Amino acid sequence: MRRQIWKELFLTLLLAALTEAAYECNDDYTIFGEFCYKANNTEVNPFEALVQCSNEGGMVASIHSEEENNFVLGLFGESPPALAIIGLFSFSNHFSLWLDATYFNYNGFGLRNLTYGLCVAIAYESGVVNAGQWRSVKCLQSFHPFVCKKDATFTTEATEAPLTTPQLDITTQSHTTQSHTTVAHTTQGHSTEPSTTPGSGDFHGPSDCPNLTDGNYAMSACGNQFLTCSHGLPYVVDCPANLVYNWNVDQCDWPSNMGC
Structure with a gap:
């Protein structure tokens, strides 16, 4: 029984190590899972953030879990901005769309109200919403740093190609x-x-x-x-x-x- 437990633990750690080694990021991007992320301190509006991320082969970041949300929160280090733009667009107070066309399967909203704008930012400081929550912002009149996200590079042979995000x-x-x-x-x-x-x-x-x-x-x-x-x-x-x-x-x- 003990041998079986150690065997399963060894295989789990080996798989995790191989998975981590199989993907890598270039430039100033940081890896998380199968994706690369970059914190951009330049203050732009959400549409300009979209263009800049696209020019680097990615998109303004989508977030699909609490773990990924926490990772994005740590990207700016010890001196984070108050808000950073993410790649979410709200068509109503009940309907939002990730610009990379991935599913809206994690909801981090603290404030989703079209009165404040159709675009979305994540809060790094508690204010209108708590740190880590998302809030609506203006798409043209609001200027903030932003987070880009793109596919990591698969660096070892594999039987299946890594998942890709529509661009x-x-x-x-x-x-x-x-x-x-x-x-x-x-x-x-x-x-x-x-x-x-x-x-x-x-x-x-x-x-x-x-x-x-x-x-x-x-x-x-x-x-x-x-x-x-x-x-x-x-x-x-x-x-x-x-x-x-x-x-x-x-x-x-x-x-x-x-x-x-």
């Missing part, structure tokens, strides 16, 4: 050329239809940002995409499947609420 296809150019962001969709979160105001009136959708203030703009009536302008740069964002952009309430919505 956004982003091209950022000057306002004289077309810029495009495609957000993969998922069916995570609650699917209850939000109660909103039906759309009305004529629509003339923009296609660029030179003369527009920062904000979100519908590109077409009953369209699945909306245009986000940030410092004169356009980012085209897709709503999840079966939803359209409702410019009356500035969120993705059910077609029936827009009279589509």
Whole structure:
């Protein structure tokens, strides 16, 4: 019996050691499980954080467990910021979407209220929410450090390829050329239809940002995409499947609420 216990313990430790050795991170990234994470102290808005993480081959971090949440809390060391942007976007007070298209299977919200914004940050200091909890922040008017996350590199032979995280296809150019962001969709979160105001009136959708203030703009009536302008740069964002952009309430919505 004792021999069997030691055998199982040895195999468990051996498997853990092999798993740790099988994945590695480069640059300034730190490994946790099969993913690499990077704390960025530059203060940007959530859309700029999305672009920077994508340019490094990753995405603004998603979090799927208390252990991962605690790991992200330790990334900034002994002098953390008050808040750091993570890769979560809220379409209503009951429906949020990870930008890397992974499932919303862990809820760290201390405050999810669209009045405070559609984007999300994790708190490193207790204030509006407790340290470690998430809160809603403005997508364009709030500027904070941020956390990037990407797949770790598999360094040994294996019979199965490591899991990969869907990435956004982003091209950022000057306002004289077309810029495009495609957000993969998922069916995570609650699917209850939000109660909103039906759309009305004529629509003339923009296609660029030179003369527009920062904000979100519908590109077409009953369209699945909306245009986000940030410092004169356009980012085209897709709503999840079966939803359209409702410019009356500035969120993705059910077609029936827009009279589509």
